Amino acid sequence: MGQREKQKKSRKVGIIVAHPDDEILWTGASILIHPEWECFIYTLCRRHEEIGKALLSLWGSREIQTKEMWLFAYEDGQGAYYPHAERNAHRTFFLPKLVWERKYHILTDIYGFSYNSWETQTAPNVDPYDGG
Numbered sequence: 001m002g003q004r005e006k007q008k009k010s011r012k013v014g015i016i017v018a019h020p021d022d023e024i025l026w027t028g029a030s031i032l033i034h035p036e037w038e039c040f041i042y043t044l045c046r047r048h049e050e051i052g053k054a055l056l057s058l059w060g061s062r063e064i065q066t067k068e069m070w071l072f073a074y075e076d077g078q079g080a081y082y083p084h085a086e087r088n089a090h091r092t093f094f095l096p097k098l099v100w101e102r103k104y105h106i107l108t109d110i111y112g113f114s115y116n117s118w119e120t121q122t123a124p125n126v127d128p129y130d131g132g
Helices: 003-009 022-033 048-060 097-110 118-122
Strands: 012-017 038-043 070-072 091-094 126-131
Touching: 012 022, 012 048, 022 038, 022 091, 022 097, 022 126, 048 070, 097 118
Parallel strands: 012 038
Antiparallel strands: 070 126, 091 126
16 A cells, blocks of 8 residues: 555544534535545534634634644525535535435434435535635
8 A cells, every 4th residue: 555545544534513413414525435534523512603613713722733624614695595515615525426315315314304304405415615
C-alpha cells in the first residue's frame, strides 16, 4: 500500500452535530462515500447556530485542536424554505444515486422518519462545507 492510500485510510474525523439524526442528514454523503474514515460522532442537542459559533470560538482559542475544521454550508433563507447547499461552499461531496438511496433508507427504515417528513423531504444528495 502506498503512502497516499495509507494516509487516506488512517483519517480520523470528529462530527459534531446539533441533533441525533443530523449526522446522516447533513454529513451522510461524507460518511457513506468515505468508509475508510474513522468517525466519532458527538450530538450536543442544541440549536445549529449555537454549535457553529461555539466550535469556531473554541477552535480560535485553541481549546479544540485540529488541523482542519469544516462547518456545514447549508442555507435556508432563515427557515423560509428547505435547506440547500451554499453555492460557494469550500468543499462539496456529492452522493451517487445508489449511495443516496442508502442514506434515504437509513432515514426511513432505521431512524423511522416517514416518507413525507421534513427530514426525508430535505435529505440532500450533497454535503457542502466551509473551512479548511
